[in-house]
Amino acid sequence: MSDLLLMGPGPxxxxxxxRAAMSRPLYGHLDPRFLRELDxxxxxxxxxxxSTAPLTFPVSGTGSAxxxxxxxxxxxxxxxxxxxxxxxxxxxxxxxxxxxxxxLRRLSFPYGTPVxxxxxxxxxxxxxxxxxAVVHAETSTGVLNPVGAVAQAARDVSARLxxxxxxxxxxxxxxxxxxxxxxxxxxxxKCLGCPPGLGPISxxxxxxxxxxxxxxxxxxxxxxxxxxxYLGTERLYHHTAPISMVFALREALTAVRExxxxxxxxxxxxxxxxxxxxxAAYGLGSLVRPGSELPxxxxxxxxxxxxxxxxxxxxxxxEDVEIxxxxxxxxxxxxxxxxxxxxxxxxxxxxxxxSIGRVLGRHGVAADVREARRxxxxxxxxxxxxxxx
Amino acid sequence: MSDLLLMGPGPxxxxxxxRAAMSRPLYGHLDPRFLRELDxxxxxxxxxxxSTAPLTFPVSGTGSAxxxxxxxxxxxxxxxxxxxxxxxxxxxxxxxxxxxxxxLRRLSFPYGTPVxxxxxxxxxxxxxxxxxAVVHAETSTGVLNPVGAVAQAARDVSARLxxxxxxxxxxxxxxxxxxxxxxxxxxxxKCLGCPPGLGPISxxxxxxxxxxxxxxxxxxxxxxxxxxxYLGTERLYHHTAPISMVFALREALTAVRExxxxxxxxxxxxxxxxxxxxxAAYGLGSLVRPGSELPxxxxxxxxxxxxxxxxxxxxxxxEDVEIxxxxxxxxxxxxxxxxxxxxxxxxxxxxxxxSIGRVLGRHGVAADVREARRxxxxxxxxxxxxxxx
Numbered sequence: 001m002s003d004l005l006l007m008g009p010g011p012x013x014x015x016x017x018x019r020a021a022m023s024r025p026l027y028g029h030l031d032p033r034f035l036r037e038l039d040x041x042x043x044x045x046x047x048x049x050x051s052t053a054p055l056t057f058p059v060s061g062t063g064s065a066x067x068x069x070x071x072x073x074x075x076x077x078x079x080x081x082x083x084x085x086x087x088x089x090x091x092x093x094x095x096x097x098x099x100x101x102x103x104l105r106r107l108s109f110p111y112g113t114p115v116x117x118x119x120x121x122x123x124x125x126x127x128x129x130x131x132x133a134v135v136h137a138e139t140s141t142g143v144l145n146p147v148g149a150v151a152q153a154a155r156d157v158s159a160r161l162x163x164x165x166x167x168x169x170x171x172x173x174x175x176x177x178x179x180x181x182x183x184x185x186x187x188x189x190k191c192l193g194c195p196p197g198l199g200p201i202s203x204x205x206x207x208x209x210x211x212x213x214x215x216x217x218x219x220x221x222x223x224x225x226x227x228x229x230y231l232g233t234e235r236l237y238h239h240t241a242p243i244s245m246v247f248a249l250r251e252a253l254t255a256v257r258e259x260x261x262x263x264x265x266x267x268x269x270x271x272x273x274x275x276x277x278x279x280a281a282y283g284l285g286s287l288v289r290p291g292s293e294l295p296x297x298x299x300x301x302x303x304x305x306x307x308x309x310x311x312x313x314x315x316x317x318x319e320d321v322e323i324x325x326x327x328x329x330x331x332x333x334x335x336x337x338x339x340x341x342x343x344x345x346x347x348x349x350x351x352x353x354x355s356i357g358r359v360l361g362r363h364g365v366a367a368d369v370r371e372a373r374r375x376x377x378x379x380x381x382x383x384x385x386x387x388x389x
Numbered sequence: 390m391s392d393l394l395l396m397g398p399g400p401x402x403x404x405x406x407x408r409a410a411m412s413r414p415l416y417g418h419l420d421p422r423f424l425r426e427l428d429x430x431x432x433x434x435x436x437x438x439x440s441t442a443p444l445t446f447p448v449s450g451t452g453s454a455x456x457x458x459x460x461x462x463x464x465x466x467x468x469x470x471x472x473x474x475x476x477x478x479x480x481x482x483x484x485x486x487x488x489x490x491x492x493l494r495r496l497s498f499p500y501g502t503p504v505x506x507x508x509x510x511x512x513x514x515x516x517x518x519x520x521x522a523v524v525h526a527e528t529s530t531g532v533l534n535p536v537g538a539v540a541q542a543a544r545d546v547s548a549r550l551x552x553x554x555x556x557x558x559x560x561x562x563x564x565x566x567x568x569x570x571x572x573x574x575x576x577x578x579k580c581l582g583c584p585p586g587l588g589p590i591s592x593x594x595x596x597x598x599x600x601x602x603x604x605x606x607x608x609x610x611x612x613x614x615x616x617x618x619y620l621g622t623e624r625l626y627h628h629t630a631p632i633s634m635v636f637a638l639r640e641a642l643t644a645v646r647e648x649x650x651x652x653x654x655x656x657x658x659x660x661x662x663x664x665x666x667x668x669a670a671y672g673l674g675s676l677v678r679p680g681s682e683l684p685x686x687x688x689x690x691x692x693x694x695x696x697x698x699x700x701x702x703x704x705x706x707x708e709d710v711e712i713x714x715x716x717x718x719x720x721x722x723x724x725x726x727x728x729x730x731x732x733x734x735x736x737x738x739x740x741x742x743x744s745i746g747r748v749l750g751r752h753g754v755a756a757d758v759r760e761a762r763r764x765x766x767x768x769x770x771x772x773x774x775x776x777x778x
Contacts, residue, residue: 004414011415011632022633023412025393026400026584028711060586061450061610064628068610096609189629195415197449197586197631218607220485221450221457237716239453240578242586243400244411245634322417327626 063187066199077101117149142299193341452576455588466490506538531688582730
């Protein structure tokens with residue numbers, strides 16, 4: 001199983017150095033050395049988030065826990081929340097906001113198309129939301145949303161902005177300060193190349209100030225006010241941090257810093273372009289509106305007239321390559337293939353293409369593996385020539 | 390730092406085999422092989438919980454997340470909740486129940502004394518709670534509470550029982566089915582010998598049936614109804630499980646099963662008795678009412694006329710041994726020393742005693758290290774002679 005290649009929408013492949021860091025003997029969670037590691041993570045995460053917010057840390061749960069941290073801290077009964085939806089993860093934000101008692105307005109766009117910032121602006125001007133939520137990179141559809149334009153509109157109506165960067169952080173620019181966002185969060189197991197289990201988050205200083213004193217955050221575990229006291233100078237015990245996961249994230253972020261964000265972003269662009277070129281050679285075309293594709297995740301039509309689930313099962317069992325199927329209305333119709341973190345390299349892309357080609361061939365679908373490989377390699381070289389120096 | 394000995398109230402020392410398992414290459418969270426590992430964990434956890442409940446799994450967060458899972462799934466606005474308090478962690482349950490909108494009644498007992506089951510019964514008969522919560526082994530005071538008698542009283546008033554076994558699971562008998570408890574939860578980093586980051590939980594089948602349909606669990610992330618669909622036959626995606634942590638817990642539970650629960654419990658009794666005998670030789674007496682001490686955690690008076698925080702700091706920095714101070718009213722007055730998992734052995738106990746003795750000696754406190762060691766070794770041999778065969 002050590003040869004299993006994770007090319008789904010996360011978890012992405014985890015390097016040996018990150019796994020080795022995770023297996024280090026533990027410190028206690030109040031040990032000054034451990035707290036220094038947390039401080040280092042804060043610093044590296046701020047770089048990735050494009051944030052200067054002091055309260056930047058990994059939530060002790062997965063990306064969905066970070067999402068819930070954002071929602072439960074900013075939404076309370078009666079708060080007006082506008083969610084810009086074009087996929088499962090925005091729908092999840094809506095569900096969380098509904099449970100939190102928010103007065104919810106959903107503005108929905110078809111799967112595969114980005115949020116229209118003009119329609120979003122109109123909705124904001126009409127609904128006057130307290131909170132606006134948008135997903136930067138929709139993991140269910142592979143669509144990049146125009147967060148910059150949405151953020152401008154949100155600022156214009158003085159709404160607090162939540163941005164989900166689960167599938168973008170570490171793989172493409174995230175610019176929290178520029179956006180003026182209140183809370184931006186992510187997951188550890190995507191472009192950062194760490195195992196799942198932590199939800200990086202960055203919280204602007206003013207984000208928590210408006211909550212009425214008599215309405216505590218319903219979740220004690222995810223109460224940012226309490227967590228800030230552990231992370232701040234008080235070091236007040238809140239809950240026991242997941243120490244080994246923190247070691248893993250620290251190492252993953254060190255690798256990000258060593259590579260440099262620009263170079264890393266370029267590598268993700270190269271890998272996804274190469275992958276899509278190769279898949280196109282098999283006739284598996286992108287389902288995303290051109291220009292809105294992600295560097296971290298490609299969502300393409302599943303092979304026609306085939307049981308796509310069975311093909312993926314064979315890909316996993318025979319070829320040791322994991323990819324994912326579609327979600328929501330795209331269930332049974334789409335394939336989601338990640339190029340995240342360690343997976344955003346030519347070798348894993350080529351291995352994935354070759355494996356898919358073999359599976360297709362075994363099921364009688366014409367698949368020119370050599371052509372797919374050639375197309376991928378050509379794209380890999382073409383996208384970022386400046387970085388080959 | 391590889392020599393750091395964790396003898397606080399968790400995290401406990403993690404064995405090399407568990408750390409190695411954690412660093413294994415990852416599966417995807419929907420991979421059938423991964424789901425089989427989760428099934429294996431369920432089975433082993435049921436053994437530890439004394440539970441036959443199908444919904445037995447590790448919450449994707451720390452022990453506090455498991456606590457919140459119990460509270461948010463059983464408490465909603467208007468539910469009558471009785472919390473039996475004699476320490477910080479019961480107080481935390483109260484705080485969570487208050488945030489969940491429960492009608493809260495707190496029955497408090499002094500630090501160091503166990504819950505009185507007769508007073509608890511009277512409170513139940515008078516208040517007629519929907520939910521009763523009790524902590525089996527209070528991590529803040531080192532007190533064992535009489536859960537069996539409390540459970541009987543709760544059954545007699547038809548209240549749902551929540552039991553916190555964070556500091557008991559894997560170190561002493563937990564008998565969920567016998568108690569007739571609705572939800573029992575724990576943490577991975579105590580007597581199970583796994584790093585922190587998972588919160589084992591077991592949920593009785595009927596526990597979730599009473600919730601009104603129009604009152605969803607406020608936390609989507611911790612909604613047991615949704616999680617059950619991922620763990621059950623549907624395998625419906627909920628959130629990405631913390632895969633590497635699951636590997637660690639699987640290995641830790643395998644070690645528990647190999648050792649056998651009875652033998653493991655005896656080892657915890659031996660180690661704590663040995664530790665307390667050694668500490669008594671230094672004049673550091675137990676703060677817990679006799680007969681209510683825990684096999685996993687000893688809470689003793691801190692050395693008199695000393696800055697106990699400075700002594701602990703020296704113990705950590707010079708001796709590489711971590712212990713903890715008191716919480717709440719016992720801050721600055723108590724030491725909390727764990728004998729959990731790998732720490733529940735003679736060697737770590739003796740090393741801890743020797744280190745404490747040296748630190749005391751350097752601060753002018755009379756401390757006969759040889760006598761402490763002798764007393765500890767004698768107790769170690771005396772407690773469980775039957776198991777030495």
